[in-house]
Amino acid sequence: MSVGTAPEQTSAPATEQTQDTRGPLSPGWAAFLVALAGTAAALLYYDVPAGDLIKFAGYTLLAGTLPGMLIWRALRGGAGVLALDAAFGTVVGFVVELPVYLLARACGVPLAVLAWPVLTLVLFSALPGLRRHWRGSGRRLPVGVSWTVAIVMLYCVGRAMPQTFRSTGVIDPHRLGMILDFPFQFALVGLFKNGVALDVPWVEGVGLSYHWYVYPHGAAASWITGIEPEMLILRLLVVPMIAAFLLVLVALAHRLSGRWWAGALAVVLAFAGTAISPFAWDDRPMYNGVITEHFWQSPTQTYAVLLCATALYVLAGLFEPGPRRIAAWCTFAALTGVMAGAKATFMPILVCGLLLAVGVRLLRTRKLGAEAIALAITLAWFGFAQLVLYSGGAQGSTVDPLQTVKWTALGYAVLGMPDPANRYLPLVTLAATAVLAMAISWAGLAAVARRAFRWNPMVHVLLGIGLSGTVATWVFSHPGLSQGYFARSASPFLAVLSAVGLAALVPAGRKAPRRLIAGAAALGVVALVAVQFTAGRLRPPAPGTWSTLHAVAPYLLLTVILIAVAGALAVAGRRMRLDRRLTVAVMAVPFLAASIATGVIGSRGLWEPATAGHANRYPELNAVMPAGAAEAGRWLRAHSATGDLVATNSHCRFGANGCDSRDFWLAAYSERQVLVEGWSYTEPAFAAGGLWDHTLAASPFWDPALLAANDEVFYRPTAANTAAFTRAHGVRWLVAVGTTPDPARGVKAELHASPDLAQFATPRFRAGDITVYEVR
Known part of the structure; x- marks a missing residue:
């Protein structure tokens, strides 16, 4: 068995054919070019220099996708569909690059x-x-699938523009308004650069x-292209990941169903059809695993979901009848190995999926298999991940069921502002309603009535992944609501399972009643819109003003209407x-159409009316x-050694009430180790409090003596304390935030560093409110 051979199908014996095009271009290229042009236009509009765009595209193609594609073809035994080979090649590039770069960086030659x-x-x-692996097979994706992937890619970029790009400018003065987690991510890229x-x-x-x-x-x-980590994280790094993920989902659904249209449907469901919302004022009143806006905000999630989808594709091949090739098992092991350190939510749900598959096989055959x-x-x-990468820590996660409900739009509407009190009847009811909203898009699982479908081990794996991820969202709690990533990790694979199930219900070679299907889809959309603009039109006037029934009634009404529509279609089908x-x-x-329409219609509110100019x-x-911040940090990076230690009086996020310790800008832009900057997102900070102690942003620093000695140098400097402090800790640079107190801007008086520091350290650079001092 090779990594990517054509599958033997149990759910749909006859597979659809790819388009065979021996010429240099096929009709599907038009879709690729439209998606490429639209994505590039969006990035250029949001201040990505054309030179950076070209350099990153060249790096992706020549240092990742192309060599990775050749390795993939060698593993699978030959060329396949060109677009899919390119997508899998991109993944192979990521897997190979990781250990090679870490070794090269450890040896001091990162460009190696x-x-x-x-x-x-x-x-x-x-x-x-x-x-021979340079030669393609001549097979291409069907044109309809190519256009579906292109449109969904543009849909992702289109959603990112108002949700992420607008609030994360990459040029002054708008840089200062970026989403606060992004400097954290720049800092980690800088850490591994040096x-x-x-x-x-x-x-x-x-x-x-x-x-x-x-x-x-x-x-x-960053090393290869010379592009700043800021530009990579905010705009460029995840673009090839998203494109490859779309294509890998298509490949996975096709491998399991033998139908290309199932792959197209899986992509649409995963990106737009995760759950229904019967409300006109919010398409996400409950957490539901929607992944689109987190592609840029969480590159760890985007990277890991691509790896997971590829691992599942390889696993599906290992479950097929035929000889087992060691190359396929090595590929699966490599993919899961990188996935283990890519995102913490994926390995537990994959384990759950495989446990379900092993359990079902044992019950049926009393034997162990490839599962x-x-x-x-x-x-x-x-x-390995739990003990080595995460050091056995929980990073703030706790088992605290149903707390997630309190932080949703409907949770606010029914329960008021979140607090520790547990009113279990509304909590359970709202959580069940959220699961119902997601389950509407799982309608394809009706195929469990088919023996070949329900005993397919990949169905068990995907079902275990989907259900465990959904349940974990409501069982675990985290101060930063990171439990939502369990649902985001699972939802794409539930979409694949639903699409594959629908394909299993359509007899191979049987002409589908297209008019009836189109009418069924239209009725689903009409039902959604009708409920949204009647029972779902009014929004809660204030937190805690809705009853539980008021919140769930539109969901129940829409579900009843969809069931009635399905009943009418059953009668029509019988006739x-x-x-x-x-x-x-x-x-x-x-049901599927209503879910997809929720995502598409919900996008209408993202864009404010256009105004002129920047x-x-x-x-x-x-x-x-x-x-x-950026100028001072970059000056320090250019004029200091990578091993230099920096101290600063900046510990609290600028403009926040109290001390929000999610302050990472100096580490981000200087790419240097800071003695104490912000201390959020560390295991000691999480251990300092619980879910309701504002642990994420406002936990106390665990070494108050160190913090006091650090700040004494900036606010009450003397020759003695400056010399003693810098000598004791090996500090080479002092970066002082010397803002003028201004309550209107949220600038506190205690952040005004003393100008006397210039008597004991040499001022070397000033930008905005920041002065960089070199220790004498």
Whole structure:
């Protein structure tokens, strides 16, 4: 068995054919070019220089996708569909790049990471046995699938423009309004640009207990292209990941169903059809696993979901009848190994999926199969991640069921402002309603009535992933609501399962009643819109003003209407003498259409009315770092050694009430180790409090003596304390935030560093409100 051979299908024996095009271009290229042009236009509009765009595209193609594609073709035994080979090649590039870059960086020659793509291209050009993998198969994606992928790619970019790009400008003065987690991510890219020391860069001596594997990729990209980490994280790094993920989802659904249209449907469901919302005022009143806006905000999630989808594709091949190739198992082990350090939410739900598959096989046959081998590999990597990468810590996660409900729109409406009190009847009711909203898009699971579908081990794996991720969202709690990533990690694979189930209900070779299907989809959309603009039109006037019934009634009404529509379609199918399976498929269509329409219609409110000029791109936002942050940090990076230690009086996010310690700008822009900057997102900070103690942003620093000695130098400097402090800790630079107190801007008087510091350290650079001093 090779990694990517064509599957033997149990749910749909006859597979659809790809388009065979031996010429240089096929009709599907138009879709690719439209998606490429639209994505590039959006990035250029939001201040990505054309030069950076070209350099990053070249890096992605030549140092990742192309050599990775050649390796993928060698693993699978030949060329497949070009677009899918490119997507899988991109993943292979990520997997190979990680250990090569870490080794090169540890040896002090980070650009040696280029050795692997160069060596790959040379070997595949020079060796006759490998040279054939340059030749394609001539097979292309069907045109409809190509256009579906292109449109969904543009949909993702279109949603990111108002949700992420507008609030994360990459040029002054708008940089200061960026989403506050982004400097944290820049800092981690900078950490791996300059070494492989696994301590957080904003507090010296604190271990990096985090899923950090995507950041060496960012560091390698920055070294090779010269692009700043800021530009990579805010705009460029995840673009090829999203494109590859779309194509891998298509490949996974096709492998399991034999139908290309199932792949297209899986992509649409995953990106727009995660759950229904019967409300006209909010398309996400409850957490539901929607992934689109987190592609840029959480590159760890985007990187990991691509790896997981590819691992599942390889796993599906391992479950097929035929000889087992060691290359396929090695590929699965490599993918799960990188996934273990890519995002903490994926390994537990993959373990759950494989446990379900192993359990079902044991109950049916009392034997172990390939599922047990895959489970053993996954458990080994899961244990490595928990013990080594995360040091056995929980990073603030606790088992505290149903707390997630309190932080949703309907939770506010019914329960009021979140507090520790548990009113279990509304909590349970609202959580069940949220699951119902997601379950509407799982209508394709009606195929469990088919024996071939319900006993397919990949169905068990995907179902275990989906259900465990959904349940974990409501069972676990985290001060930053990170439990929502469980649902976001699971929802794409539930979409694949629903699409594959629908394909299993459509008999192979049977002409589907297209008019009836189109009518069923239209009825689902009409039902959604009708409820949204009647029972779902009014929004809660204030927190705690709605009853539980008021919140859930629109969901129940929409569900009843959809069930009635499905019943009418069943009658119509019987009169048309449709096959029973095909009738059930038609009955599932209005549920899926209503879910997809929720995502599409919900996007209408993202864009404010257009205004002229730059203001439309970057509205006024509250600053999260002091003026001059980027300039001062970059000056320090250019004029200091990578091992220099820096001290600062900036510990609290600029403009926040109280001390919000999510302050990472100095580590981000200087790429240097800071003695104490902010201390959020560290295991000691999480251990300082619980869910209701504002642990994420306002936990106390665990070494008050160190913090006091640090701040004494900036606010009450003397020759003695400056010399003693810098000598004791090996501090080489002092970065003082010397803002003038201004309550209107949220600038507190205690942040005004003393000008007397210039008597005991040498001022070397000033930008905005920041002065950089060199220790004498």
